[in-house]
Amino acid sequence: MAVVASVNLSTRNLLNHSLVAEIPGLLAQAGLSAGQLCLEITESALMDEPELALRHLDALSAHGLKLSIDDYGTGQSSLAYVKTLPVDELKIARTFVTAVDVTPCNAAIVRSTILLCQELGLSVVAEGAETAEELAWLRSNQCDFVQGYGVAKPMPLPEFIPWAQKFNHT
Structure with a gap:
């Protein structure tokens, strides 16, 4: 891992x-x-x-x-930075991920950001995924990574290593 x-x-x-x-x-x-x-x-x-x-x-x-x-989508010139910065990934702000499965505006923003990242060869991380429905929506829309309580709560390193090993086996 x-x-x-x-x-x-x-x-x-x-x-x-x-x-x-x-x-x-x-x-x-x-x-x-x-x-x-x-x-x-x-x-x-x-x-x-x-x-x-x-x-x-x-x-x-x-x-x-x-x-x-980090917090992509909340600034004034996000697309200008995506175009010019030597970045590897975008982290979509939690504001857009929350209720993405039931909020058409959030879904449109997250879906378009995922497509943008795919076209530019960037990874995309959805911040603040907390429900099974949000996780399912993100998975079905090919989001690369998710972060949030829907996956796990923050934990100290000694707890994280066995959790990650178990997570990778399931």
Whole structure:
């Protein structure tokens, strides 16, 4: 089982001039390869100094880290960022995932985002999937990954490893 750790990157982190240089040491300290770390960024983290943010993201991507746009759909220029950033996945905001099975507007937004990701070669993660109906809808609409209480509640690492092993066998 390949587990990828995801970490939210704040604006302050993203714009830190030593970020790119510090990552290899942090990966070594955690015992992770670059491919085992996904850095999640929100659109707001790109607003202050977009050129510096893009340089850092390009360098992080070149090091082999996964990059994700978190809370996709809640910002003003999401499509512009999808087009220009070196990202691997989009995380659809919970706002759109909640009741996706019974809310036509949410369904249209999530379905179109899944199709967009498929066309662009990106993975898509649905945040906040909590009901069996939402999970079934996401599965039938070919969502790559889901996150939320419908799968499992947050848990400490010692509980997560046996849970993941059992989950992968069922």
